[in-house]
Amino acid sequence: MPQGENNPPFSSWHSHCWLKWEIRVETIRQILSVPRSEVFVNFMLRDIARFLSKGELEITFDDLFGTNEWKAIVESKLTEQDKEFQLRDLYIKQLGSLHCLCTPFRVCMDNKIQTLYYMIHATKHPRGRMLMKSVMKNQGAGGAFAYLGPEDKAVAAQMKLINDDIANLQQLLLRKFAGQTKSFMSVQEESCMDTDLVESDYRKAIQDLRKDEKVTVKPVTSKTERGLSGGDLIAFPNT
Numbered sequence: 001m002p003q004g005e006n007n008p009p010f011s012s013w014h015s016h017c018w019l020k021w022e023i024r025v026e027t028i029r030q031i032l033s034v035p036r037s038e039v040f041v042n043f044m045l046r047d048i049a050r051f052l053s054k055g056e057l058e059i060t061f062d063d064l065f066g067t068n069e070w071k072a073i074v075e076s077k078l079t080e081q082d083k084e085f086q087l088r089d090l091y092i093k094q095l096g097s098l099h100c101l102c103t104p105f106r107v108c109m110d111n112k113i114q115t116l117y118y119m120i121h122a123t124k125h126p127r128g129r130m131l132m133k134s135v136m137k138n139q140g141a142g143g144a145f146a147y148l149g150p151e152d153k154a155v156a157a158q159m160k161l162i163n164d165d166i167a168n169l170q171q172l173l174l175r176k177f178a179g180q181t182k183s184f185m186s187v188q189e190e191s192c193m194d195t196d197l198v199e200s201d202y203r204k205a206i207q208d209l210r211k212d213e214k215v216t217v218k219p220v221t222s223k224t225e226r227g228l229s230g231g232d233l234i235a236f237p238n239t
Contacts, residue, residue: 025066028122029098038128039100043091043118045084046109068134088118095122101129101193105136126189134198169197169205174214179238183220185230203228 023041031039033049051057052074062068073086092102100122109116120131172194173187182190189200197205207228209215214237221231 001085024063025094032098032100032122032124038121041120041122043088043120045087045118065091083157084115092120099101099124101126103132103136126192126207129192130188130199133196137198166201166205166208169195169201170209173205174236175239177236181233181235183230184228184232184234187234199221206234
């Protein structure tokens with residue numbers, strides 16, 4: 001793609017987020033102000049968790065999360081795993097306040113499924129989120145957004161990280177786009193943060209709805225009546 005004033009080069013930033021080099025939310029905001037940029041954050045949760053109770057580091061963690069809401073999570077009576085998930089979600093929420101679309105990938109260090117870190121991808125474009133969902137799902141354990149350690153395949157069945165399924169996706173689409181006509185690409189872009197399912201799942205969900213006569217599809221970019229691709233128009237019924 002040609003580069004120029006109106007079409008700047010694509011930028012990808014990779015940062016480690018832990019105590020030796022804390023990446024502030026404000027820093028990520030500045031990075032993402034660069035056009036056509038994305039950020040990969042190694043959110044080193046295991047190392048961060050070791051120091052969360054250190055009172056002298058409160059300012060450091062306030063800067064890291066961009067808020068002091070982490071304190072309530074640390075002081076809560078939640079299990080360690082639930083605290084982990086809430087700290088991850090808090091960090092992602094803070095990135096979301098920058099209008100980022102985030103996709104976390106969990107990396108575990110052994111077959112006890114103990115989290116080592118989260119690789120968090122942040123972008124401001126829906127197609128970036130869509131692409132990263134597909135990549136992470138293909139690389140993850142059992143279709144989940146996670147690597148669960150050396151016994152990856154063996155432990156994958158113990159922990160389902162993606163609760164979405166085709167039936168839930170169908171209900172989401174029928175509700176979200178009721179009474180509207182949208183292209184297949186627009187449907188994916190506008191709901192990319194509502195589900196972790198990917199393009200092939202969307203295609204199956206809509207094709208099944210089509211077969212059940214719950215939606216109608218007008219081919220635009222597909223070469224056959226049975227196809228379903230980016231520009232094809234999907235008419236959703238009123239609820």
